[in-house]
Amino acid sequence: MEEVVEELLTERILAAVKNRNAKELKEIFEVTPNIDIAEALDEVEDAAVFLYIFRTVNSEYTGDFFTELTIEQQEMIINAFTDKQLIDLLENSFADDIADTLEEMPANVVARVLKACPADLRKDVNNLLNYKDNTAGSVMTTEYLDMKDTLTVKEALKIIRQRGKDAETVYTVFVRDSKRNLMGTINLDDLIFAKDDEVLSDVMDRDFVTCNVNDDQEEVANMFKRYDLNAMAVVNNENKIIGIITIDDVVDIIVEEATEDIAHLNQISNMDEPYLKTPVYKLVLKCVPWIVVLMILQVFSTLVLSKFQDAMKVFAILPVLVPLLTDAGGNAGGQTTTLIVRSISLDEFGRGDFKRAVWKEFRVALCIACIISIFAFGLLMLEMAIGVADVTKPAEALGVNKITAMLVTASLVACTLFATMLVARLVACMFPFLAKKLKLDPAVVCGPFNTTIVDVISLLVYFTLWTFVFSHMLGL
Amino acid sequence: MEEVVEELLTERILAAVKNRNAKELKEIFEVTPNIDIAEALDEVEDAAVFLYIFRTVNSEYTGDFFTELTIEQQEMIINAFTDKQLIDLLENSFADDIADTLEEMPANVVARVLKACPADLRKDVNNLLNYKDNTAGSVMTTEYLDMKDTLTVKEALKIIRQRGKDAETVYTVFVRDSKRNLMGTINLDDLIFAKDDEVLSDVMDRDFVTCNVNDDQEEVANMFKRYDLNAMAVVNNENKIIGIITIDDVVDIIVEEATEDIAHLNQISNMDEPYLKTPVYKLVLKCVPWIVVLMILQVFSTLVLSKFQDAMKVFAILPVLVPLLTDAGGNAGGQTTTLIVRSISLDEFGRGDFKRAVWKEFRVALCIACIISIFAFGLLMLEMAIGVADVTKPAEALGVNKITAMLVTASLVACTLFATMLVARLVACMFPFLAKKLKLDPAVVCGPFNTTIVDVISLLVYFTLWTFVFSHMLGL
Numbered sequence: 001m002e003e004v005v006e007e008l009l010t011e012r013i014l015a016a017v018k019n020r021n022a023k024e025l026k027e028i029f030e031v032t033p034n035i036d037i038a039e040a041l042d043e044v045e046d047a048a049v050f051l052y053i054f055r056t057v058n059s060e061y062t063g064d065f066f067t068e069l070t071i072e073q074q075e076m077i078i079n080a081f082t083d084k085q086l087i088d089l090l091e092n093s094f095a096d097d098i099a100d101t102l103e104e105m106p107a108n109v110v111a112r113v114l115k116a117c118p119a120d121l122r123k124d125v126n127n128l129l130n131y132k133d134n135t136a137g138s139v140m141t142t143e144y145l146d147m148k149d150t151l152t153v154k155e156a157l158k159i160i161r162q163r164g165k166d167a168e169t170v171y172t173v174f175v176r177d178s179k180r181n182l183m184g185t186i187n188l189d190d191l192i193f194a195k196d197d198e199v200l201s202d203v204m205d206r207d208f209v210t211c212n213v214n215d216d217q218e219e220v221a222n223m224f225k226r227y228d229l230n231a232m233a234v235v236n237n238e239n240k241i242i243g244i245i246t247i248d249d250v251v252d253i254i255v256e257e258a259t260e261d262i263a264h265l266n267q268i269s270n271m272d273e274p275y276l277k278t279p280v281y282k283l284v285l286k287c288v289p290w291i292v293v294l295m296i297l298q299v300f301s302t303l304v305l306s307k308f309q310d311a312m313k314v315f316a317i318l319p320v321l322v323p324l325l326t327d328a329g330g331n332a333g334g335q336t337t338t339l340i341v342r343s344i345s346l347d348e349f350g351r352g353d354f355k356r357a358v359w360k361e362f363r364v365a366l367c368i369a370c371i372i373s374i375f376a377f378g379l380l381m382l383e384m385a386i387g388v389a390d391v392t393k394p395a396e397a398l399g400v401n402k403i404t405a406m407l408v409t410a411s412l413v414a415c416t417l418f419a420t421m422l423v424a425r426l427v428a429c430m431f432p433f434l435a436k437k438l439k440l441d442p443a444v445v446c447g448p449f450n451t452t453i454v455d456v457i458s459l460l461v462y463f464t465l466w467t468f469v470f471s472h473m474l475g476l
Numbered sequence: 477m478e479e480v481v482e483e484l485l486t487e488r489i490l491a492a493v494k495n496r497n498a499k500e501l502k503e504i505f506e507v508t509p510n511i512d513i514a515e516a517l518d519e520v521e522d523a524a525v526f527l528y529i530f531r532t533v534n535s536e537y538t539g540d541f542f543t544e545l546t547i548e549q550q551e552m553i554i555n556a557f558t559d560k561q562l563i564d565l566l567e568n569s570f571a572d573d574i575a576d577t578l579e580e581m582p583a584n585v586v587a588r589v590l591k592a593c594p595a596d597l598r599k600d601v602n603n604l605l606n607y608k609d610n611t612a613g614s615v616m617t618t619e620y621l622d623m624k625d626t627l628t629v630k631e632a633l634k635i636i637r638q639r640g641k642d643a644e645t646v647y648t649v650f651v652r653d654s655k656r657n658l659m660g661t662i663n664l665d666d667l668i669f670a671k672d673d674e675v676l677s678d679v680m681d682r683d684f685v686t687c688n689v690n691d692d693q694e695e696v697a698n699m700f701k702r703y704d705l706n707a708m709a710v711v712n713n714e715n716k717i718i719g720i721i722t723i724d725d726v727v728d729i730i731v732e733e734a735t736e737d738i739a740h741l742n743q744i745s746n747m748d749e750p751y752l753k754t755p756v757y758k759l760v761l762k763c764v765p766w767i768v769v770l771m772i773l774q775v776f777s778t779l780v781l782s783k784f785q786d787a788m789k790v791f792a793i794l795p796v797l798v799p800l801l802t803d804a805g806g807n808a809g810g811q812t813t814t815l816i817v818r819s820i821s822l823d824e825f826g827r828g829d830f831k832r833a834v835w836k837e838f839r840v841a842l843c844i845a846c847i848i849s850i851f852a853f854g855l856l857m858l859e860m861a862i863g864v865a866d867v868t869k870p871a872e873a874l875g876v877n878k879i880t881a882m883l884v885t886a887s888l889v890a891c892t893l894f895a896t897m898l899v900a901r902l903v904a905c906m907f908p909f910l911a912k913k914l915k916l917d918p919a920v921v922c923g924p925f926n927t928t929i930v931d932v933i934s935l936l937v938y939f940t941l942w943t944f945v946f947s948h949m950l951g952l
Contacts, residue, residue: 006826006827007827029683030682030683031682031683032683033683033685033702033703035702035703039826064704157668160665160668161668161669164665164668164669165669170665170668171647171664171665188647188664188665188668189636189640189646189647189664192633192636192637192640192646192664193637193640193641206506206507207505207506207507207508207509209509224727225727225728225731226509226511227509227511228511228540228724230724247706247723247724247727248704248706248723250727251700251701251723251726251727251730252701254727254730254731254734255701255730255734255822258730258731258734258735258737258738259734259818259822261734261738262734262737262738262741262814262818263814263818265738265741265742266741266742266810266811266813266814267807267810267811268811268814268815271814271815271818274819274822274824275815275816275819275824275833275836276819276824276825276829276832276833276836280836280839280840280843281843283815283836283840284840284843284844284847287808287811287840287844288844288847288848290807290811291804291807291808291811291844291848292848292851294803294804294807295800295804295848295851295852295855296855298799298800298803299859299864301799302796302797302799302800302859302864302865303864303865305795305796305799306793306796306863306864306865306866307866309792309793309796309866309869309870310792310869312788312789312792312795313788313789313792316785316786316788316789317782317785318795319781319788319794319795319798320778320781320782320785321778322795322798322799323774323777323778323781323798323799323802323931324771324774324778326799326803327770327771327774327802327927328767328770328771331743331766331767331770332763332767334742334743335742335743335744335763335766335767337742338738338739338742338744338747339744339747339751339759340751342735342738342739342747343750343751343752346731346735346750348750348751348752349752350482350515351482351483353752356752357751357752360751360752360756360759363756364756364759364760364763367756367757367760368760368763368764368767371760371764372764372767372768372771375768375771376771379771379772383775383778387782388775388778388779388782389778389779389782390782390783390785393785393786394785451803455799
């Protein structure tokens with residue numbers, strides 16, 4: 001929302017609450033999405049404001065208003081509510097939303113909320129709280145519509161009218177046999193298009209897919225994308241339906257998983273909370289370990305560089321060009337890692353695709369290595385000619401003329417780049433597949449390893465070439 | 477799908493087609509999702525197979541089977557179809573799917589398909605083809621249900637039964653007044669829960685949101701997430717509804733936008749196609765420009781390094797530690813860029829948040845700078861003590877004892893890292909906001925600029941400190 005609009009909304013709501021103008025307040029809730037109201041009030045710390053809102057505005061309009069508030073506000077409201085008010089609020093909420101809220105609350109608040117829950121809701125919430133993070137179980141909801149396959153369409157629609165308000169979605173109805181085995185799914189529109197006396201088993205889709213309660217949420221999201229689903233049944237190890245996942249949850253999963261990939265590919269542990277809502281110490285903890293690990297891994301390139309101190313002393317242009325080599329190699333390898341890791345996340349690779357990917361990357365790497373090494377040769381000649389990379393003194397020290405020094409230097413950098421690009425990209429292409437095979441997260445492990453390997457390779461090639469030139473061509 | 481399962485499916489389908497076993501083929505389509513069948517057949521290049529499938533299997537089951545095939549297969553099928561068959565296929569497809577397919581086809585195929593389209597469908601497809609990529613218009617569909625606000629619930633349900641099959645979704649009905657102004661939306665479940673004789677204007681939600689046809693698709697996706705929508709109306713500049721976007725399209729947008737961010741943050745132009753389906757030359761074009769740009773920008777750090785050739789000759793441990801400095805600075809800055817850019821993409825920053833972000837990052841940067849510089853001091857002392865970074869000869873060259881050389885070197889690296897980390901992260905935090913203000917894509921412009929600035933700063937600080945030590949403390 002525009003800032004000005006949001007400020008006006010804040011003022012209007014607070015004025016309505018202050019003046020006990022119930023009509024105005026109801027009107028605001030009727031025409032404004034809950035999230036906009038929640039955000040307009042995100043700095044309100046007075047429980048009385050919210051108590052008045054919940055007392056005044058019909059629960060039809062407050063809907064998920066509570067879950068849109070900040071954790072601090074939610075806690076404040078729960079503490080300010082009487083048991084009766086708390087029960088009303090909970091009866092209008094879904095088990096998965098309650099579980100999400102409770103995960104962030106202190107233990108005494110959790111206990112009070114669970115006590116206020118009606119027995120069956122409490123059982124559901126408790127179950128949801130027990131599933132491991134990022135599994136299908138942790139995101140599913142237990143409130144869905146399932147019906148026996150012998151019902152008629154008319155009976156099914158009647159059940160929807162009766163029980164539908166308590167379900168997270170009525171757009172997909174799950175059809176089961178008498179033993180609770182899932183037989184098919186029916187979308188609400190198909191029910192509406194069908195004739196009243198048709199039997200569910202004749203109308204239902206039999207080509208449904210399900211996921212296991214322990215499946216990773218990323219797999220679940222990929223199935224939703226692949227099969228264009230609105231809702232999917234979650235089954236236990238006995239293949240009985242125990243919950244469903246709906247597409248609005250999947251939208252959140254997709255965003256979360258993409259953000260996780262972005263974080264890992266850029267050396268951050270994870271980014272599970274909005275930046276401004278993450279405490280400083282947590283941000284530090286997310287960033288520091290990676291810098292430390294990368295620094296330690298750098299010991300190998302330090303070792304290589306250290307061994308060639310003499311060469312760098314003899315010909316002082318050598319170290320000047322080291323960052324150019326390692327950066328270009330790192331960038332090229334990083335590009336490949338990113339391409340492959342993202343494709344793996346999106347489940348794009350199938351049977352036989354490892355070989356295809358390596359063959360494709362080999363050709364890509366060959367082209368890029370050619371282009372970049374030729375370009376680097378030209379760029380370096382130019383930089384040395386105009387003195388950006390000053391080769392005058394090094395040439396003198398070697399006792400060769402400046403043009404020779406320039407040509408040799410640019411050629412050696414070009415050759416090194418060629419070799420580095422080729423190896424860097426091929427390694428970067430194979431690594432993620434290997435990581436996946438070893439059940440490691442490719443996004444996490446590939447970045448640092450690539451950089452380390454690439455650095456060492458480029459430095460070794462570079463200095464080996466120089467040593468050869470020094471000893472065989474210049475007789476040093 | 478498991479590889480083995482997929483191979484079995486391929487065999488079963490091809491056998492059924494070969495033996496003209498219509499019953500078996502129908503059964504397969506009934507119980508298997510279209511995408512799985514399409515993938516099992518992804519290497520079939522015989523149009524006759526598909527012609528038999530489309531002729532044999534009821535269109536209720538082939539559904540979007542056509543759009544799941546590869547571009548090459550689609551083109552082949554269109555060319556093999558008679559006009560009559562083509563018309564049948566098109567009549568069972570939605571305008572937005574047809575437009576998506578046509579975008580990838582050669583001109584003669586496009587012309588033939590458009591000719592075969594019924595007049596009103598052709599108009600819709602043509603319109604969709606004209607919207608700019610990545611706008612709401614380019615992803616919307618023109619087949620939706622809108623109804624006048626004076627209708628009763630019973631009448632509305634009757635219209636859904638009659639016209640619903642042609643609409644992309646019947647889960648959201650758009651309610652308009654007699655002048656085609658959008659007045660509200662109704663979800664199908666609310667229609668089912670409502671009484672038959674209620675009027676739509678009493679049942680509808682008035683707190684709906686819309687987007688403009690020219691809005692960026694990323695904004696649209698953020699609105700879906702924010703408001704938990706199933707479908708949203710797209711309006712033109714006169715605020716009249718001209719199409720809708722449904723949540724299944726949004727899932728694709730979210731994946732696409734996240735992939736774009738991932739690409740840009742890792743120096744790739746874009747990744748709009750699956751890796752294996754992108755031709756080699758395109759992959760080269762996506763990667764090369766960035767490496768080239770980064771290499772050119774590196775001219776500044778080359779210049780700095782070149783100026784300090786003498787210093788590096790005097791004390792040869794100096795260049796050995798340069799990669800450690802630039803890499804650590806680059807990593808730290810890259811982390812901040814990633815955190816801020818992703819938050820901007822997810823629309824997490826609101827009024828006054830720029831200052832809050834800078835203040836937060838200042839504290840984070842200070843902590844990280846302290847930790848890393850202390851850690852680096854220790855690590856370097858260790859590396860020099862065990863000879864990984866050999867300081868013996870440089871110390872001799874300077875005429876100081878080894879311990880002094882180690883202490884001075886480690887201290888200077890630590891100081892440089894402290895300054896670099898602080899500046900790198902603060903710059904990296906402010907840059908994306910600036911880019912957004914200038915209407916540039918933060919993910920695209922921030923990476924390279926950061927690296928360049930960080931490299932130059934760290935090298936300048938490092939060598940300035942050394943120059944000071946050399947001239948004032950060692951009297952060189």
